[in-house]
Amino acid sequence: MPKHMRSAHARRRAGAGSGWNANARCACGVIGVSPAAVGADSRRPGRTEPGAASRPGAPALRGTAATPRPCWRRISAELPSRTVGAEVPPTRTGPALDAGGAPALRFRTARRARAATIRDRPFPSHPVPAQDFDAFLSLHRAGRFDEAERGYRACLREGDARAGAALGALLLQRERYADAVAVLEPVSRASPSDAGVATNLSVAYRRSGDGARAITEARRAADLAPGRASAWNALGLAALELGHVAEALDAFDAGLRIAPRQPALLLHRAHALRRLGRNADALPLYAALVAHDAAALDAWRGLAATQAALGQVEEALASRTRARSLASDDREVALEHAVALMQAGRVAEAAAALLALVAAGADDAQAWAWLGRARLRLGEAASAREAFDRAHGLDPGDAVVAHFLASLGGDLPARVEDGYIQQLFDDFADRFELTLVDRLGYSVPARLAALLSAQGADAARSMLDLGCGTGLMAVELARDARVIDGVDLSPRMLERARAKGLYRELVAAEIGAFLADARGRSWELIVAADVFVYVAALAPMFAAVRERLAPGGWFAFSLESSAGAEVELPPATGRYRHAPELAARTLERAGFVDVVREPLVIRHEVGEPVAGEVLVARAPGREG
The missing domain is CATH 1.25.40.10 (Tetratricopeptide repeat domain)
Known part of the structure; x- marks a missing residue:
């Protein structure tokens, strides 16, 4: 567990303040600005449309009629690609909502009176006295950003240190991220223990493209204020931006332990689950979010x-x-x-x-x-x-x-580009088996297994699964005394294969490179199901397989059949089709013997059968 996670966990167990109060207006503990100004999705506020019905069967969000409705706009770091919800610094009354309480009445009344006085008269062009900071904060909350910015800058010139943090928050809301960094960096140096400033500086760094500094500041904010949901949200978003998805999920979970009904944290948690390929876990979260708020754009997109x-x-x-x-x-x-x-x-x-x-x-x-x-x-x-x-x-x-x-x-080209294959199958991993087997009638694994068994290959004690995908061939060919290794370009497909628990080793690599690097290793059975649709020149691949096949071992694979005697690359599919007769002759030239062919329908595509063949050949050197 990272240091910031350990220290936060220890403080919570020791009874440190959680930052949550059942009577607080907002679970995340951030002072609210204008609904149009701040929030996880503040350009399109997360309000329920009049008369909008919940989605049937969607799990309900916690916190409905009996509890205050969570506020989209009060989380301190925003949805990726949308808007910034910045922490507004505390006024003279202290961090009111962070503590779960309300400001003292005398300060509230005086502040409102000053704000009303300023709102009722034109904003002057000359500097305003620093004692009006609270009135500028009210203008900020009301969405009058130009006036608030001029006021904050006037306060800074008068030496009011509070104005720096407030100005930084305003600049974040206005998406002026470089300006926010320039303002917040000196504020952070002057107030190194201010978790709100650290949180906002993390957001500013992240939106300026400086992920390393963003995550450093967010970790510092979480260490300084482990009971503040906004700090954990900022940490999760910074980690997600850098691809540290597991850390991001941990951070969002930490925030949700403090603010369990916070929709922005729930949304970001769903994003992290989806990035981890855990779509079945993300689905009910997204469904609950859109049922709770029918206007939540990013929840609909994630769903x-x-x-x-x-x-x-x-x-x-x-x-x-x-x-x-x-x-x-x-x-x-x-x-x-x-x-x-x-x-x-x-x-x-x-x-x-x-x-x-x-x-x-x-x-x-x-x-x-x-x-x-x-x-x-x-x-x-x-x-x-x-x-x-x-x-x-x-x-x-x-x-x-x-x-x-x-x-x-x-x-x-000799083969399809690696980048194309990886992108294609990373995107396809979660629905691969459902689409290919259940909807398209993909039959290659079972047919290859039957043909191998008929040729005596059940005796093979080791197997290499080229382009193993999600492990469909391993399901068909696993035996008690057989070890299976797999290689595939797609890390997401390998995750699905690993979950089946059938492989000794799984490697993310291009199959030709893997075979070339596997010097000194051999397998008694090598299979390649639906792999050579991405390879035009079969001869180099067959030679590489022959080098890694044990004497007397079996090589089994499938092909899509071309209409003629040559290799075809139909633009509509982007997959190579081979002439099976040519493939059989190429096997023999590579030194294989006992070539057996069997025609089949590989799958159905747009309702039409895709013709192909499965082939099995042996390496010489040992009798079956």
């Missing part, structure tokens, strides 16, 4: 992404449609909706939506790439190539676009 990852394409489209209605002018949300239309099979509608997107902004590489894929699905190869060319010009490093351009140009 849609999770549903799509789990293969729930119709449900995902419904969620994307709802998000689109909440943000009709957001190009990113519009693109996500178009992709959902594609995944639901409504390709013509998707193409029309994508065409509208690129017409409105021609510099969107992803919109052009998806338009190319839609046009391919519609059989419009020439216009698809035009779209992919535009996408490639905008983003030359996109492996998916490069792959489709190669297929449209008739090029046959």
Whole structure:
């Protein structure tokens, strides 16, 4: 456990203040600003629409009619890609809501009177006396940012140290992150024990692109104030930004122990679960959030992404449609909706939506790439190539676009780009087995296992699973006395394979590189199910397998069959099809013997069978 986690846990066990009070207006303990100014989703406040019904079957959020409704805007670090909810520094009365209490009445009355006086007269151009700081804070909370900023700066010139922290918070809300860093750094040096300043400085660093400093400040804030949910939220978001997803999840959980009904923390926890591939765990959280607040845009977006990852394409489209209605002018949300239309099979509608997107902004590489894929699905190869060319010009490093351009140009590279395969299967990992086996009738693992058994391969004591994916071949070929190793480019697929508990070793690598590096190792059985659809030149791969196969060992694999005697790369699928006769001759030239072939339907695609074959061959040197 990291130091900041250990110290926080120890202080909570020792009875330190939790930062939560049942009578407090907000579980996270941050002084509220304007609903339009601050929050996890403050550009689109998380209010329930009049008459909006809860989603059937969605788990309810804790904290309903009997308890104050959690406030979206009072968490101190915001949703990624949305807005900043900055901590407003305490006034003369002290950190009122942090302690769960209310300010003294005499200070509240005087402050309101000063604020009313200033609001009722035009803001002057000359500096205002520093004693009016509380009135400027009220202007800040009311969303009158220009006036508040001028007032804070006037206070700073008069030497009022409180104005620095308040100005930094305001600059965060205005998305002026570099300015916020410049203001908050000296404030933090002057007040190193102020957890609110450390939290806001973490947000400023993160939104300025300085992830290392962001997480350092957030850890410091959590150490300084382990009972403050906002500090844990800032730490979780900083960790998530750096890819430290497990630490992020721990931080959000720590925040939720303090503020268990805080929707922003619940949303961020769902994001972390999804990043970890735990979509089944994230799904009920997102569903509860949108049931609780039907206008929570980012919860709808997260729900849609999770549903799509789990293969729930119709449900995902419904969620994307709802998000689109909440943000009709957001190009990113519009693109996500178009992709959902594609995944639901409504390709013509998707193409029309994508065409509208690129017409409105021609510099969107992803919109052009998806338009190319839609046009391919519609059989419009020439216009698809035009779209992919535009996408490639905008983003030359996109492996998916490069792959489709190669297929449209008739090029046959030796194999598909590693980046394309990894991206494809990382995105596909959660719904791989559901889609391939249950919906597309994928039969290769069972057919390969049956053919191997008929050839006597049950005697093999060691097996290498090339392109093992989620471990479907291991399920078919596991035996009590057999050890199985696997290799795959996709870490997310390997996570699913590891969960089956059937492999001795799993390696994330390109299979050709793995075979080349495995000098001195051999296996009695090597399998490659649905792998060579991403390899054009089979001869080098067969030779590499032959080098790693024990004498008398078995090599089994599947192919999609080409229509002719040559290798094909259909643009609509992006997968290579091979002539089985040519593959059999290539096996013999590589030194294999006893080649056996069996035709089959690999799977169904758009309702049509995909023809292929499974093949088994042996290395010479030992009788079966």
